[in-house]
Amino acid sequence: MNNEAPKIIQLPEIKAILRGANIFEDIENGFVAYSRNEAVIPPVGEMLFEEPPGEMHLKYGYLKSGEYAVVKIASGFYNNPQLGLNSSQGMMLLFDQKTGVVKGILLDHGYLTDIRTAVAGAIAAKYMAPRKVSCIGIVGSGIQGKFQLEYLRSVTKCRKVIVHARSAEKGQAYLDYFKGSDWKIEVTNDLEYLARNSRLIVTTTPTKEPLLQADWIQAGTHITAMGSDTMEKIELAPNILGKADIVAVDSLSQSESRGEVYQSVQAGTLNRKAVFELGKVIADPELGRQKDDQITVADLTGVAVQDLMIAKAVFEGASS
Amino acid sequence: MNNEAPKIIQLPEIKAILRGANIFEDIENGFVAYSRNEAVIPPVGEMLFEEPPGEMHLKYGYLKSGEYAVVKIASGFYNNPQLGLNSSQGMMLLFDQKTGVVKGILLDHGYLTDIRTAVAGAIAAKYMAPRKVSCIGIVGSGIQGKFQLEYLRSVTKCRKVIVHARSAEKGQAYLDYFKGSDWKIEVTNDLEYLARNSRLIVTTTPTKEPLLQADWIQAGTHITAMGSDTMEKIELAPNILGKADIVAVDSLSQSESRGEVYQSVQAGTLNRKAVFELGKVIADPELGRQKDDQITVADLTGVAVQDLMIAKAVFEGASS
Numbered sequence: 001m002n003n004e005a006p007k008i009i010q011l012p013e014i015k016a017i018l019r020g021a022n023i024f025e026d027i028e029n030g031f032v033a034y035s036r037n038e039a040v041i042p043p044v045g046e047m048l049f050e051e052p053p054g055e056m057h058l059k060y061g062y063l064k065s066g067e068y069a070v071v072k073i074a075s076g077f078y079n080n081p082q083l084g085l086n087s088s089q090g091m092m093l094l095f096d097q098k099t100g101v102v103k104g105i106l107l108d109h110g111y112l113t114d115i116r117t118a119v120a121g122a123i124a125a126k127y128m129a130p131r132k133v134s135c136i137g138i139v140g141s142g143i144q145g146k147f148q149l150e151y152l153r154s155v156t157k158c159r160k161v162i163v164h165a166r167s168a169e170k171g172q173a174y175l176d177y178f179k180g181s182d183w184k185i186e187v188t189n190d191l192e193y194l195a196r197n198s199r200l201i202v203t204t205t206p207t208k209e210p211l212l213q214a215d216w217i218q219a220g221t222h223i224t225a226m227g228s229d230t231m232e233k234i235e236l237a238p239n240i241l242g243k244a245d246i247v248a249v250d251s252l253s254q255s256e257s258r259g260e261v262y263q264s265v266q267a268g269t270l271n272r273k274a275v276f277e278l279g280k281v282i283a284d285p286e287l288g289r290q291k292d293d294q295i296t297v298a299d300l301t302g303v304a305v306q307d308l309m310i311a312k313a314v315f316e317g318a319s320s
Numbered sequence: 321m322n323n324e325a326p327k328i329i330q331l332p333e334i335k336a337i338l339r340g341a342n343i344f345e346d347i348e349n350g351f352v353a354y355s356r357n358e359a360v361i362p363p364v365g366e367m368l369f370e371e372p373p374g375e376m377h378l379k380y381g382y383l384k385s386g387e388y389a390v391v392k393i394a395s396g397f398y399n400n401p402q403l404g405l406n407s408s409q410g411m412m413l414l415f416d417q418k419t420g421v422v423k424g425i426l427l428d429h430g431y432l433t434d435i436r437t438a439v440a441g442a443i444a445a446k447y448m449a450p451r452k453v454s455c456i457g458i459v460g461s462g463i464q465g466k467f468q469l470e471y472l473r474s475v476t477k478c479r480k481v482i483v484h485a486r487s488a489e490k491g492q493a494y495l496d497y498f499k500g501s502d503w504k505i506e507v508t509n510d511l512e513y514l515a516r517n518s519r520l521i522v523t524t525t526p527t528k529e530p531l532l533q534a535d536w537i538q539a540g541t542h543i544t545a546m547g548s549d550t551m552e553k554i555e556l557a558p559n560i561l562g563k564a565d566i567v568a569v570d571s572l573s574q575s576e577s578r579g580e581v582y583q584s585v586q587a588g589t590l591n592r593k594a595v596f597e598l599g600k601v602i603a604d605p606e607l608g609r610q611k612d613d614q615i616t617v618a619d620l621t622g623v624a625v626q627d628l629m630i631a632k633a634v635f636e637g638a639s640s
Contacts, residue, residue: 040368040369051418054418060376062369071393075420100409
């Protein structure tokens with residue numbers, strides 16, 4: 001009893017398909033379905049490595065009304081660039097949810113995770129950032145620091161950016177990446193300066209010590225924190241979430257054990273009951289920002305429903 | 321920054337490689353390493369489906385001293401045969417454990433899981449079955465009922481077999497499968513008859529009601545229970561484990577939430593402290609059967625270290 005062979009899709013084809021796909025709407029729909037309990041998303045699997053340090057995450061799930069189940073494997077090995085390899089690696093697998101037969105193998109080396117994460121940041125900004133943003137602050141100059149900015153293009157007219165880089169070299173690489181674009185980018189190593197002058201801040205680092213302090217955050221600021229996705233990582237001092245008018249997460253259940261909300265609830269600065277899911281905000285924008293001077297935070301740990309939606313879009317866009 | 325493309329290995333090549341590989345010793349070594357805490361094996365991931373009913377298991381891990389990490393995805397969709405598909409589906413993925421780069425994609429459709437499970441059954445019999453077995457009892461006439469018997473060939477001289485099948489048709493299919501072999505096979509629908517007359521019993525079903533009762537089990541019997549691998553499944557009445565002289569499991573940690581040992585501890589018939597791991601028995605056979613009239617049970621839920629060892633053997637045996 002044989003199966004049809006799975007479609008194996010390599011990175012160049014994945015990138016080509018994404019240029020023509022409306023991922024943004026797909027992922028919005030995914031968040032809404034997830035928050036309506038229309039998805040089955042088991043807990044995130046995690047495998048840690050010590051020598052060299054690395055981590056692998058397994059995220060998987062399906063929409064009850066859908067055709068496919070996704071299994072996404074994404075790893076971060078932070079010494080990889082020394083070997084000429086990307087830190088991010090991995091793949092996405094699509095299965096027929098009625099038979100378990102594998103339909104697609106997307107050899108994206110972590111690229112789709114990077115994209116769906118950046119899209120989620122843009123969705124958070126769409127519903128939660130103030131209407132007028134005079135300056136965007138990006139904390140972290142790596143892949144996510146770049147992709148987050150690229151995907152913000154469609155949800156804000158602001159083109160002024162302050163980016164925090166850990167070295168002048170990394171800052172220059174960031175500037176080079178955006179050379180020729182209409183982004184007006186200033187590089188800084190001063191986080192307080194970035195925070196005080198940006199009304200839309202995206203944090204993208206794997207730090208385990210908070211980078212942003214509460215008294216730097218001005219009225220009328222939205223922060224999307226997407227770097228912290230484990231129990232140990234934290235980018236925002238816990239009293240930032242305590243001070244915020246609105247705190248949303250992509251996944252309430254994941255926020256019980258990972259991310260900024262987990263950290264702030266542990267620190268006693270945040271009441272878990274005050275937090276709701278991004279999917280609820282998308283379905284009912286009145287849950288999002290209501291006034292320009294509110295402080296809002298979106299804490300994103302990454303949900304398999306995003307992987308499902310982007311994998312499905314790529315699979316269906318691929319030549320058979 | 322590009323990676324070398326992963327080696328994609330299809331089922332026919334996998335089967336050809338296995339014919340020349342010494343999987344038995346590899347998996348024994350894997351169990352020993354696992355029981356010496358030389359492996360990192362996170363908890364099993366599980367995704368359940370309702371319409372049609374199905375389950376997908378994710379098992380993953382690595383040996384600290386090894387080169388690779390494995391991620392194994394195996395599903396069971398029990399209505400698949402109606403569609404002309406195997407119930408078992410899935411694949412194994414091998415990653416470089418120092419970079420996360422995917423090295424091998426083994427499109428085995430669940431075959432390697434079936435084989436490593438059968439090999440584990442034979443290993444359990446090698447260390448725990450009585451020296452002389454006059455008759456083997458196989459409960460379940462499906463793939464595992466067949467593979468378990470095939471792999472027992474190398475660890476016992478007994479060729480007399482009683483197999484329990486749920487229908488005459490399934491029993492006949494089992495006989496047909498072994499036609500021309502030297503196995504002398506009797507098909508029965510009487511589990512008590514099977515149990516009373518077999519000194520080496522292997523149970524291979526996904527039942528949620530115990531099939532074997534304690535008073536049927538004679539002195540000098542070994543039972544390998546490999547069907548139960550979730551919290552709900554159970555093949556042996558809990559007082560069988562209570563009555564046994566030796567109870568071994570492949571994984572103590574997995575037996576805390578799945579399999580026969582979990583069920584018997586819940587039922588109060590078994591003290592968890594009396595149970596030890598198969599890897600300990602392999603390393604020190606004095607922990608195994610000492611007398612011919614003992615009753616012994618091996619409860620196997622399947623460990624990622626088995627997947628790692630078989631995937632590695634296939635990968636290294638493949639043409640590059």
